[in-house]
Structures are given as C-alpha cells and as structure tokens.
Amino acid sequence: MSNTDLVLEAVAEPNRRRLLQLLHQRKESTVSELVDASGLRQPQVSKHLKALAGAALVSARADGRHRRYRLDGRGLQAAHDWFGSFEDVWHARFDALDELVSTDPDPDRPEEHLP
Amino acid sequence: MTEQTLPPDLSTLAARRGSTQIELSDDGSSYRCVRVFGASPDRVFRAFTDPADLRVWFPSGAPPDSEMTVCESDPVDGGRYHYAMVIPEHGPMAWHGRYTRVDRPDRLDADEWFVMGDADPTGPPTAQTLTFEPTGDGFTRMTMQVNMPEPEDPETFMEQSAAGLTTSLTTMDELVST
Numbered sequence A: 001m002s003n004t005d006l007v008l009e010a011v012a013e014p015n016r017r018r019l020l021q022l023l024h025q026r027k028e029s030t031v032s033e034l035v036d037a038s039g040l041r042q043p044q045v046s047k048h049l050k051a052l053a054g055a056a057l058v059s060a061r062a063d064g065r066h067r068r069y070r071l072d073g074r075g076l077q078a079a080h081d082w083f084g085s086f087e088d089v090w091h092a093r094f095d096a097l098d099e100l101v102s103t104d105p106d107p108d109r110p111e112e113h114l115p
Numbered sequence B: 001m002t003e004q005t006l007p008p009d010l011s012t013l014a015a016r017r018g019s020t021q022i023e024l025s026d027d028g029s030s031y032r033c034v035r036v037f038g039a040s041p042d043r044v045f046r047a048f049t050d051p052a053d054l055r056v057w058f059p060s061g062a063p064p065d066s067e068m069t070v071c072e073s074d075p076v077d078g079g080r081y082h083y084a085m086v087i088p089e090h091g092p093m094a095w096h097g098r099y100t101r102v103d104r105p106d107r108l109d110a111d112e113w114f115v116m117g118d119a120d121p122t123g124p125p126t127a128q129t130l131t132f133e134p135t136g137d138g139f140t141r142m143t144m145q146v147n148m149p150e151p152e153d154p155e156t157f158m159e160q161s162a163a164g165l166t167t168s169l170t171t172m173d174e175l176v177s178t
Helices: A003-011 A014-026 A031-038 A042-054 A073-103 B041-049 B051-057 B161-176
Strands: A058-063 A066-071 B021-024 B030-037 B067-073 B080-087 B091-103 B107-116 B126-134 B140-147
Touching: A003 A014, A003 A042, A003 A073, A014 A031, A014 A042, A014 A058, A014 A066, A031 A042, A031 A066, A042 A058, A073 B030, A073 B041, A073 B051, B041 B051, B041 B107, B041 B126, B041 B140, B051 B067
Parallel strands: none
Antiparallel strands: A058 A066, B021 B030, B030 B140, B067 B080, B080 B091, B091 B107, B107 B126, B126 B140
C-alpha cells in the first residue's frame, strides 16, 4: 500500500478527520484530552491515533507519563497533493475543451443525438 | 449579462492554457471554476453536451491508459447524461447526471451523482450550474458552480472524489498552511 493510499484510508474515517480537526485547533493533545473533546471512547481514540500515525498524519512525543499528539505535515502533504490533483484534472479538461472549440469552431457535422 | 473586453493575454489558446480559476467556498460546500474559451457560447455549450465532443476533452487529465467506456448525453430539460471511465489502479468510475435546466446557449443546470465502481448512484447529488457569457470578442466566459450536498457527509467521502476536492482541500489547505 502506498503512502497516499494509507493517508486516504486514514482520512476516509470520519472520526479520524474529527481528531485531525481537534489536533489542528489544539496544536497538541494527550489521548485523554482528545477523549474529552471528541466524545469518543478511549480505546477508539487510541485506535484511530494509531492509524493516523501509521499514515504520518500525526506524530507523538513523550512528555513525562503522557504522550502528546500533534499533526504531522508529511501525511497531510500527501493528502493535499492527492486532492490537488483534481484541480489539475479541471485545468487539463478545460485546456482540451478550449483547443477543441477554438480550432474546430463550427463543425459541419450534425450534433450527435441519443436514440 | 455584462459584456466585458478580454484582457489581451487571453486572446490566444496558448495564453489561456492553465488559466482556469478555481475557488473553493469558505465552508467547503461549493466550488466555482471560471474559464474563457476561444469560441462562441453556442459552440462551448455544445462541447459540454455533445457526446462526440465530450469524448475529446472529458478524459483529459486522467492517468495514461484510462479509457472512457460510456459517454451519453441528452441535453433537454430532465434529460440524462452518463459518463464512465476505467482508470488504471482505480478501476471504473461513473458520472450520472440529470439536466435540470437547459437554456442553450446561456445556461445548463444538472444534478450529478459520482460513483466509484459499478454501483448505482445513491444519496443526494451535487448541483451544478454552467453559464456561458459572450465576452464581446467572440469568446465565451464559462462559470461552473458546483454545490455539494453534504460537505461533512463522511460515508461517501472517498467515493465522491471530486466532491472530496471541496471539503478536503479546504481542510487540508488550512491544516498544511498553519
């Protein structure tokens, strides 16, 4: 599974996106803080964080007895690049459409109709 | 409709390449594309609705060896369209649409359901409005407004990949830029 696949699979789950949003707002959080903020149960939060960490969407550091989680730019960049590719598709499509209509402005063939 | 003079830098095909402007709404529930095309509104309208034309431009930007397997369009009020492509590594995907308003050559509205795989379309559609304005120079300014049904609807997140553009790009942009 490529890194992009890992990232997309990770962010396809709504609670994980919720956790990403919370980490974005809070900059850094422990599991218990995320439990309180999200309303999810602790085992769920831990499971989701593991998936997000596996996709490099979050990273953790030890702080005394706690682990503090924060967003990781590597996975986010992969997701951003993937979604950004849809913008590239529109650019490519419209460039091709423009080439079609501007070089074939008044085709004399009849318009195709469905049966 | 206002007639506007084209900036000189959009008068050639080469200059217009890559000039599509794409704006996401703040709440991620819609996006708008604006692009000038080098032909009349009637010609551009036709390119958006004629299957022979669609087969030329719609697959652009897809990965190499992608294939457009279905391209049907019946541009009348209530008419349907159906495009399908097979993309290497992603498999089949399809766009099912229903034209909800057809004002040739000024405006074209449609509801659209995008599905990955061979599934039937389900759930609320995206609502699209295309407008075609003459620029006064014989060209056309096209505006495509796409309104997403439920920007936070999680279940279809992965499947609405085009839809994912709006919700996710906004979120990701915010996340990566801070």
